[in-house]
Amino acid sequence: MSQSASPGSETDPNRAPGTQVSYVQAAVMDIIAVLLFALLARIAHNSPELPFSWGGVLATAWPFLLGAAAGFGVMAILRRPAGTVIPFGIAVWIPAVIVGLTIWGFHHSKVPHWSFIIVATVTSAIFILGWRGLTRLSASRAHKWRERRQALIDAEEKHKADK
Secondary structure (H helix, E strand, O other), X not given: OOOOOOOOOOOOOOOOOOOOOOHXXXXXXXXXXXHHHHHHHHHHOOOOOOOOOHHHHXXXXXXXXXXXXXXXXXXXXXXXXXXXXXXXXXXXXXXXXXXXXXXXXXXXXXXXXXXXXXXXXXXXXXXXXXXXHHHHHHHHHHHHHHHHHHHHHHHHHHHHHHO
């Protein structure tokens, strides 16, 4: 019994190139994105009062990872393609920022400074949405290259057949 892919599923051949990313691959990339965000934040704020440590990176990352996991979970339950910027990437990024900054605020008993909100929002967007955009761009270019190559092969075969 053959099974055909449902429209929009991970194996749907009509889906845009670069959106066929597994949930595991996407989860790993999102974790790396948030950890990179936290690493850069800790490096930027390295001081004698707040020296750099890997524990500090994890302490910075976990609230944002918790928010990202919540958004990821909702999108996975809805069976959305994990490699898409919209809606999947947005649904991971927004909760990551909201939960991360909210927990930061409770932990420090104050509202985060507006500059921190902007930097955290923009930087996390670059990493969480960026890998999806780069994946799509790379796959799209590879797909176009394969189509051009196949067109050349077909033209050569037609030329040989015409002789």
